Amino acid sequence: MKDTFTVIAFGDVVGPYATEKLGRAIKRIKSEYSADMVIVNAENSAKGNGVDISSADYLLRKGADILTSGNHVWKRSEIKDYLDGSEFLIRPANYPPSCPGKGFTYYDSCGIRVLVMNVLGTVYMDPLDSPFDAVSAILKSEKGNYDISVLDVHAEATSEKLAIANYFDGRITAVFGTHTHVRTADARLLPKGTAYITDIGMTGRPDSILGVDKEQIIEHMTTHMPTKFNVGDGETEANFAVITVDMNTKKAISIISASAGI
Secondary structure: OEEEEEEEEHHHHHHHHHHHHHHHHHHHHHOOOOOOOEEOOOOOOOOOOOOHHHHHHHHHHOOOOOOOOOOOOOOOOOOHHHHHHHHOOOOOOOOOOOOOOOOEEEEOOOOOOEEEEEEEEEOOOOOOOOOHHHHHHHHHOOOOOEEEEEEEOOOEEEEHHHHHHHEEEEEEEEEEEEEEOOOOOOOEEOOOOEEEEEOOEEEEOOOOOOOOOOHHHHHHHHHOOOOOOOOOOOOEEEEEEEEEEEEEEEEEEEEEEEEEEE
16 A cells, blocks of 8 residues: 555536646646546536536546536536446535435545545535535445545535534545635644645636636626626636545645646
């Protein structure tokens, strides 16, 4: 077994153009950080948001190992069957059990088994089951089946992300937030050893509002009229977190927040 294991997690990919650009850059960034595993939040990877079969397959083919999602996961009806048949795309675990797909999966690399989980926040978002209970149930049912664990908390409220991370501090190797598309400056190790960042950020155009043309967002907010949002193309930046784990203790030893032009 390796002495250390490194995971790169990319923030929400916004639109087909950013998805294509990230696909071209994944292997380069993975090599630059000597990473063993790549996680991508793909819930905005399709045109008009959501994830479709084409965007999911493309990211996986280009080097993503596991795709997480969020509140836009059901945008494309075609993804329902895909979720049921895929071990590489997961949906938030606190959706009802009757929903397609599942909220966790495994990735094996270098003799190390990684448990990857995904939950949706409930503060200012859909009134789903408790993310605390959903993650607790997974940890209980999968106890002894993995070496390290990673959780994507797709949530609006920073307080909820912090609460979840501290609740599971020492029980999950790394907890990272997605959804707000804004990279936070609080990457750190929590007191009991869990690596944490409130939000990784996004993969999209930095000269935008959350990946969308600025003028369109401003028009919508100033007029309150329906406005078509365009993610467009142009200079693109990938935001990501790099988490390194000591495999002797199976505890995170570092987490850094990074970005790269792609």
